[in-house]
Amino acid sequence: MTGSERPQTMAQVDAVETEQAGTDHRHTGAGTWRAGIRRAIRAGSRPGPWKRGLVLAASALLLGLLMLLHAEIPNRIGNLGSLVETFLPWFGLFVPVLLAAALWRRSASAVAALLLPVVVWLNLFGGLLGDKSHAGGDLTLASHNVGADNPDPIGTARDLAASGADVLALEELAEQVRGTYERELAKAYPYHTVQGTVGLWSRLPLSDTRPVDIKTDAGPLGESKPAEVKMHYNRALRTTVATGQGPLAVYVAHLGSVRVNPRAGFWTAHRDRGAQALGEAVAAERNERVVLLGDLNGTEDDRALAGITSRLRSVQDEAGDGFGFSWPATFPMARIDQILVRGVKPESSWVLPATGSDHLPVAAGISW
Structure with missing residues (x-):
């Protein structure tokens, strides 16, 4: 607006400011609308808790199957079965490691899969956790x-x-x-x-x-x-x-x-x-x-x-x-x-x- 085009009265000033505010509001509303669309797209493309951490879930299932089926691990190659069985109780230490990773990834599938190794380990070694001794003896x-x-x-x-x-x-x-x-x-x-x-x-x-x-x-x-x-x-x-x-x-x-x-x-x-x-x-x-x-x-x-x-x-x-x-x-x-x-x-x-x-x-x- 040139000097000759500047408003001369208060009414003209108010009209110009109202027009500018409306333009800013339209621009802000459009920006907010576009940002909302982008957030919705990102949320839709992000996997849910049951789809996250599938590798962790698979690892938990493999751990449970290894302990459950340890007797089926062949000894033909380097006595691998006997080696696993020698340190079998220690495989339970992988459970808290996988659990921490599952919680960090917020993976419901990995947490659920960890139920298998936990149940198998407790079935194998849970009886050793308590004191079964009795006083006396001949x-x-x-x-x-x-x-x-x-x-x-x-x-x-x-x-x-x-x-x-x-x-x-x-x-x-x-x-x-x-x-x-x-x-x-x-x-x-x-x-x-x-x-x-x-x-x-x-x-x-x-x-x-x-x-x-x-x-x-x-x-x-x-x-x-x-x-x-x-x-x-x-x-x-x-x-x-x-x-x-x-x-x-x-x-x-x-x-x-x-x-x-x-x-x-x-x-x-x-x-x-x-x-x-x-x-x-x-x-x-x-x-x-x-x-x-x-x-x-x-x-x-x-x-x-x-x-x-x-x-x-x-x-x-x-x-x-x-x-x-x-x-x-x-x-x-x-x-x-x-x-x-x-x-x-x-x-x-x-x-x-x-x-x-x-x-x-x-x-x-x-x-x-």
């Missing part, structure tokens, strides 16, 4: 892989003697420290036997003691070793403990070690052969009351130990408090040190304090 048992490289065998022996166990099994007894354990345990345990690298100390008399061949004496090419070499490396024994309620057959075993490496995967050949032989020995045992103590280098869930666990019951499952992990001692992740029974009643099961070994001792109370 006999206290203990087992410990004392470790060939244990820097303090004297302290270990004294700790075990103070545990109050009536029957004490030791595995991985090195020849150079065997005398140390015999001297330190002699006062608490008047009866003992050592067969190769395993031994049993008892407050009660022993009889019918013999080594058990668990077939770990073959060389790398399958050649047989001399008898004296076999005995030196013998890893299992069987004896009878005379109790006030009758004879108790006790087995002590240290199955072969397992290894994880990139080429062979989860290597368990010696362990698996020993487990099969030990299962056959237990199956042939005529005594109704049987106890197996030892380092089996495998958990109860591992299918390779089925020949043993199908004939004997775990005291930890029936009378324990928690998982009872025993290895490694610095951060226990698996219970590979077992106390298994038949014909007696487990009353309690617990893990003893650490010694100089890389395993934790395990103990149990049983009654008739």
Whole structure:
């Protein structure tokens, strides 16, 4: 508007301002309308809570199926099934991780899918969360892989003697420290036997003691070793403990070690052969009351130990408090040190304090 076109009266000024306000209002209304359309388009294109996080939902379902069908995982490739079963309880840690991710993504489908692994895990291990132990018991048992490289065998022996166990099994007894354990345990345990690298100390008399061949004496090419070499490396024994309620057959075993490496995967050949032989020995045992103590280098869930666990019951499952992990001692992740029974009643099961070994001792109370 030029100087000559400027309004000369108040009425003209009011008319101009009214016209400009109407134009601004129309522009603002159009902008708001367009912004609303854009918001509606974005909302319509954004997936809803049931469509978000489908990858997380699939991961949760796969986790549940892995735990549910762990027995179907083949062992043909690197013993993958046994490896999964060894650390099976730890797969439950993926649940809170997936739950946090599902909540962050606001994914209803992922949260719902997590019900499967939760239910499966609780079905498998929920019974271990509570304390099922009972006071008392007729006999206290203990087992410990004392470790060939244990820097303090004297302290270990004294700790075990103070545990109050009536029957004490030791595995991985090195020849150079065997005398140390015999001297330190002699006062608490008047009866003992050592067969190769395993031994049993008892407050009660022993009889019918013999080594058990668990077939770990073959060389790398399958050649047989001399008898004296076999005995030196013998890893299992069987004896009878005379109790006030009758004879108790006790087995002590240290199955072969397992290894994880990139080429062979989860290597368990010696362990698996020993487990099969030990299962056959237990199956042939005529005594109704049987106890197996030892380092089996495998958990109860591992299918390779089925020949043993199908004939004997775990005291930890029936009378324990928690998982009872025993290895490694610095951060226990698996219970590979077992106390298994038949014909007696487990009353309690617990893990003893650490010694100089890389395993934790395990103990149990049983009654008739």
